[in-house]
Amino acid sequence: MFGTGHWAREVHGAALAAHPEVEFAGVWGRNPAKASSLAQVFGVRAFDEVGALLAEVDAVAFALPPDVQASLALQAARAGKHLLLDKPLALTVADADAVVAEVEARGLASVIFFTHRYQPxxxxxxxxxIDTGGWHGGQAISFGSIYGEGSPYAESVWRQQHGGLWDIGPHALSLLIPVLGPVTSVVAVSGPRQTTHVTSTHAGGAVSTMALTLDSAPLASRAETTLHGESGWVTLPKFDGDAVGSLSRAISQLIEAVPTGRHPLDVRFGRDVVAILAAAEASALTGARVDVS
Structure with a gap:
């Protein structure tokens, strides 16, 4: 496992340690002291060097900021390791493309942990x-409030810099795209409290909207994803909070994907999500519609 923060301790580490098909080999982190402390929690080895850990494993789980993740995922893929990644895959399309190219060239399995997508x-x-069909669009509202006292994410620098668009936008897209199809273009505007409002046009003509922030007023916190079409309105289930259970299922699916190197939520899908977010970020700066490529 790469990472030593709250998510690494409470979710990734816990799921890896408990999974019956996993031998949890060790931990690497940018802070050696934290890596040593976390390794002791799970009774595994703390590695001082990335290469030393890669030499001992078949696969790597990532619980790191996306820009750090992308660089290390590329290194791990070059070493022939299967990848269990967090979202978003990267913060630039170029970085995402590099990981995809290496995974494809080596026939590796990859799974990105879009938390909701592994909830039954x-x-x-x-x-x-998907079976019902006939959908005209969808709406995702995700107003989080993570900067309050006691929040484990209050000091997250990358979240402060990139906001809800990049942190919770991937979750919304992972629910909308399977039903409405690939996104071809976006228009985005910024609102109060670091809110990003995104209107996406999908390949089949459907239109979806996302309203995203990590800095909501506490009383305005809300999370809901709905679809509308010929069958009326449907509200998708909210996340039940069992992140460890979801990650355990993601681990199982990564193992199952090893023979083929294919998974619906692999680095290819992750790359497409990064492209949508980058286009939305560009649109929010200019107000212009931006095509997704």
Missing amino acids: TTTEALAKA
Whole structure:
């Protein structure tokens, strides 16, 4: 495992340590003292060097900021390691493309942990929606409030810099794209409290909207994703909070994907999400519609 923060300790480490098909080999972190402390929690080895850890494992789990993740994921892929990644894959399309190219060249398996997508109730609801068809659009509202006292993410520098668009936008897209299809263009505007409002046009003509922030007024906090179409309105299940259970299922699916190197939520899908977010970020700066490529 790469990473030593709250998410690494409470979710990634816990899921890896408990998974019956995983031998948890060790931890590497940018802060050696934190890596040593976390390794002791799980009874594994702390590695001082990335290369030393890569030499001992078949796969790597990442719990790092996306820009750091992208660089290390490329290094791990070059070493022939399968990848269990967090979202977003990267903060630039170029970095995402580099990881995709290396994974494809080596036939590696990869899975990105879009938390909701490994929750059974969400999986069932999406499958039913896809089977039903006839959807005209969707709406995702995700107003988080993570900067309050006691929040484990209050000091997250990358979240402060890139906001809800990059942190929770991937979750919304992971729910909308399977039903409405690929995004071809976006228009985005910025609002109060670091809110980004994104209108996306999908390949089949459907239109979706996302309203995203990590700095909501506490009383305005809300999370909801809805679809609308010929069958009326459907509200997708909210996340039940069992992140460890979701990650455990993601680990199992990574193992299952090893023979083929393919998964619906692999680095290819992750790259497409990064492209949408980058286009939305560009649109919010200019007010112009931006094509997604």
